[in-house]
Amino acid sequence: MWQKVYTWLDERLGLGDMYTALLDRPEPRGNWWNTLGSASLFLFLLQTATGIFLTVYYTPSPDHAYDSIQYIMTGVAFGWLIRGIHHWGASLMIIVVFIHMLRVFFTASYKYPRELTWLVGIGLLLMTIGMGFTGYLLPWHQMAFWATTVGTQIAGSVPFIGDFILKALRGGPDLSALTLQRFFAAHIWMLPAVLLALIGAHLYLIIKHGESHFPGKDD
């Protein structure tokens, strides 16, 4: 019975081919450093899931942001767990993505034909850092407020267009409700959308080219 259902679906969807291409592709001899890309992907999914749940209570307004997070931590069942995972997962993701990049660098995997995988990867690193930067403001406590004051000030030190960048990031000359709202929009809609698209491109290229071999003594 299930065999029949599976065959019916497989003929139309090509499930078997998909499985072979995605999960049963040939790999060079395993190496733990090669798992960091998948670890990054897992952390991205974990951050997405916990982040979606956090938006159920979190309120991006100067009047409510801090209190809503306080409520998540003390008033909601498992709030400490969901926020804890998102909070620590954010730092972990940046570390893991960064070490993944170092591994690709040291194994020289960025060379032909994987240059584009590397370029897309740079986009992924930048977007991941952007997620960290925008997420950091959301609790709207002193640390968040001043970290963002400093961060946007640094972006504002760019010659000529610095002032424009600073105002565009803050939504005005000062940190305000507009800053919190646009950081929130970036954090939950814009950056994740870009991140998702880049991950898709990254994974496509990885499947297309296969993993590079770990360099041996002769390389």
Add this chain to the structure above:
Amino acid sequence: MSGSNHLSRRDFIKFTTGAVGGIITVGIGLPAVGFLVDPALKESKAGKPIAIGKLEEIPVGKPYPFSFTITRVNGWERTAANYGGFVLRKSADPKDILILSSRCTHLGCTVNWNESANAYLCPCHDAKFSVQGEVLDGPPPIPLRHFNFTIEDGVVVIVPVEIGQEG
């Protein structure tokens, strides 16, 4: 490896990946459901008794409207919700009082006393209730609910919990 107890490396990896994935999904999924439905599992406390007016100022035989607010803590905020009703003194006897809630028993709009219709009318789906709260017309399944009360030093004090059939 059919026919042997040997577990291939491949099957072992498949099994462990599935098991670890399953544990993580359940370990986060179940708390996440609790996190989502948490507000539905919290008990709301009954409000304190509320004074709604002096007995001597309430006419006999005619519905006397009153309103009150109940402030509840919802999440990290206090929410003030408005409630109201009508005091009906059926006779001069200070005990002979019916205090109706103005919350329509159909879908919760607020009913108003209409002098010329001699009825409470609901603006939402044209319900009509008699002065005592019985359904005269429209979709409500049950009469208007009422409040328990006490008279303290000539002041009518209600317990802000609606009494009546389940809708």
